[in-house]
Amino acid sequence: MPVICRTGCGKKAVLKRPKTGDALCKECFYRAFETEIHYTITKGNLFKRGDSVAIGASGGKDSTVLAYVLKLLNQQYDYGLNLMLLSIDEGITGYRDDSLETVKQNRDDYEMQLKILSYKDLYGWTMDEIVAQIGRKNNCTFCGVFRRQALDRGAAMLNVKCIATGHNADDIAETVLMNVLRGDIARLKRCTAISTGSEGTIPRVKPLKYTYEKEIVMYAHYKKLIYFSTECVFAPNAYRGHARALLKDMEKIRPSCIMDIIYSGETMAVKEEVSLPTLRNCVRCKFVSSQEICKACVLLEGLNKGLPKLGIGKSSKAKRMLAEYNSKQQTLLENGKQELDNNIAINNCSSNSKSCNSGLYSNENIELKESVGNKSKCCSGKCNNLNNKENVTSSKKINSLLKQYRINEKVLNSNHTSSNDNNEVDLLLTGQEGSCSETCGKISSLHLGF
Amino acid sequence: MCALKIDLLFGGGAELLFDKIKKRQVELPPLNKYFSDAKKTEWTIREFIVWIKDNLLREREELFIQGDSVRPGILVLVNDSDWELCGELDYQLQNNDCIMFISTLHGG
Numbered sequence: 131m132p133v134i135c136r137t138g139c140g141k142k143a144v145l146k147r148p149k150t151g152d153a154l155c156k157e158c159f160y161r162a163f164e165t166e167i168h169y170t171i172t173k174g175n176l177f178k179r180g181d182s183v184a185i186g187a188s189g190g191k192d193s194t195v196l197a198y199v200l201k202l203l204n205q206q207y208d209y210g211l212n213l214m215l216l217s218i219d220e221g222i223t224g225y226r227d228d229s230l231e232t233v234k235q236n237r238d239d240y241e242m243q244l245k246i247l248s249y250k251d252l253y254g255w256t257m258d259e260i261v262a263q264i265g266r267k268n269n270c271t272f273c274g275v276f277r278r279q280a281l282d283r284g285a286a287m288l289n290v291k292c293i294a295t296g297h298n299a300d301d302i303a304e305t306v307l308m309n310v311l312r313g314d315i316a317r318l319k320r321c322t323a324i325s326t327g328s329e330g331t332i333p334r335v336k337p338l339k340y341t342y343e344k345e346i347v348m349y350a351h352y353k354k355l356i357y358f359s360t361e362c363v364f365a366p367n368a369y370r371g372h373a374r375a376l377l378k379d380m381e382k383i384r385p386s387c388i389m390d391i392i393y394s395g396e397t398m399a400v401k402e403e404v405s406l407p408t409l410r411n412c413v414r415c416k417f418v419s420s421q422e423i424c425k426a427c428v429l430l431e432g433l434n435k436g437l438p439k440l441g442i443g444k445s446s447k448a449k450r451m452l453a454e455y456n457s458k459q460q461t462l463l464e465n466g467k468q469e470l471d472n473n474i475a476i477n478n479c480s481s482n483s484k485s486c487n488s489g490l491y492s493n494e495n496i497e498l499k500e501s502v503g504n505k506s507k508c509c510s511g512k513c514n515n516l517n518n519k520e521n522v523t524s525s526k527k528i529n530s531l532l533k534q535y536r537i538n539e540k541v542l543n544s545n546h547t548s549s550n551d552n553n554e555v556d557l558l559l560t561g562q563e564g565s566c567s568e569t570c571g572k573i574s575s576l577h578l579g580f
Numbered sequence: 581m582c583a584l585k586i587d588l589l590f591g592g593g594a595e596l597l598f599d600k601i602k603k604r605q606v607e608l609p610p611l612n613k614y615f616s617d618a619k620k621t622e623w624t625i626r627e628f629i630v631w632i633k634d635n636l637l638r639e640r641e642e643l644f645i646q647g648d649s650v651r652p653g654i655l656v657l658v659n660d661s662d663w664e665l666c667g668e669l670d671y672q673l674q675n676n677d678c679i680m681f682i683s684t685l686h687g688g
């Protein structure tokens with residue numbers, strides 16, 4: 131017994147809309163779907179006639195549907211927009227190279243200009259190379275920060291008025307939930323804004339802000355739109371994964387919860403004393419930033435100096451790490467060496483009254499990328515579960531590595547002595563991991579907006 | 581009663597859990613031949629999901645199954661219509677039905 135379309139058109143319904151519970155036929159669904167996006171665009175004043183608009187295109191379902199619908203509405207309602215596609219190539223083998231093919235297909239299908247910018251060209255590092263350096267723990271932080279700035283740079287090159295992104299209602303509800311779970315009030319305030327960015331930055335607009343993920347996927351399916359779907363090959367953030375699963379479970383029971391969470395985020399009042407960032411220009415790259423040195427430059431500096439944790443966490447912490455690094459770089463290599471030698475005989479150690487039994491000081495761990503992270507967590511050389519012979523080799527090896535990479539032991543020590551701080555950074559960094567929207571797909575970068 | 585022929589489709593990334601095969605045809609024996617304790621011969625999607633898990637799902641079962649249903653965020657289409665319109669798990673499979681699972685959980 132087929133269900134008949136709710137509008138009374140007489141046709142067979144093909145889906146139940148999560149937002150309203152209405153059963154609609156294909157044509158009535160298309161019309162409802164498109165009209166709602168049109169309404170979102172006009173009510174939010176997202177575009178002005180004559181604007182050039184870059185669509186942040188990843189080849190995934192959201193940006194593919196966004197490009198299709200914007201083209202359609204632009205014609206249907208005569209917005210007078212010049213639409214183009216902007217893609218970021220993070221340099222993730224087997225992931226982005228495939229999805230870029232889909233974006234090129236979009237370019238041909240929708241007859242839009244396409245600009246592709248790569249991390250390699252902009253920053254000198256691909257994500258593959260960054261992950262080889264930092265491991266998989268914080269890669270989403272790097273990816274999110276770099277992509278956000280890369281999109282800005284690309285938009286500046288294309289000379290567009292704004293960037294339209296494919297963030298959908300589920301993404302935004304998830305981000306609201308995440309910011310609540312983290313107590314991140316500044317981002318909570320920003321993350322539901324339909325248009326973000328103030329003077330100096332290129333605004334991001336979210337025409338799909340009120341569009342359910344289910345409807346986007348159904349629309350793409352019925353319209354036979356080709357999109358690329360995969361998981362980011364680098365493991366996504368578990369915390370956000372739980373938030374997402376929770377949201378999907380709740381949506382199953384009560385589909386309106388997505389809109390309700392967005393509404394809560396929009397209407398939640400922020401106390402005056404919560405300071406929201408003001409914008410300036412990065413002293414390094416001159417690009418717009420909320421900090422003296424922009425996040426991308428801090429992360430890059432960390433990568434280039436072999437301190438990949440730099441910039442993960444609070445910016446004040448990054449500044450401190452950098453200052454320590456720079457001031458102590460010259461003088462204290464010898465001290466570090468000395469200390470290592472002195473400590474060879476010590477068999478037990480305690481690190482800020484926590485005992486250390488990590489065994490991190492074994493040969494295979496003495497690689498640059500490991501040494502920074504592990505030693506700062508541990509006890510920079512005092513940890514000595516191994517026999518002397520091995521340790522002599524170790525310290526020799528360390529010294530040569532330290533020389534080679536110009537990292538001195540004292541920097542690591544100063545990290546170590548404030549090891550509570552380091553723990554805090556680790557927490558922060560797990561907290562901030564989820565900044566990888568267009569890449570990991572499910573990981574939104576909204577809350578990190580400039 | 582002869583075997584039930586079903587067209588089985590995966591999309592939106594769900595196919596990644598099934599050897600990356602998007603389309604296949606499967607044959608189901610009478611239900612009580614497959615589940616010896618079953619008291620009927622007809623299949624519903626509820627049992628079909630178990631069959632899929634037993635026969636096709638290769639890895640990371642939790643990405644497809646949750647409880648006795650599919651994981652929330654995986655859409656199910658029966659003959660190209662939303663299964664929410666036809667009883668979801670209780671829909672009784674007919675010969676030559678086309679059942680499609682589309683993931684909304686995969687990004688781009």
Ligand SMILES: [Zn+2]
Pocket residue numbers: 135136137138139140141154155156157158159
């Ligand atoms: Zn209709």
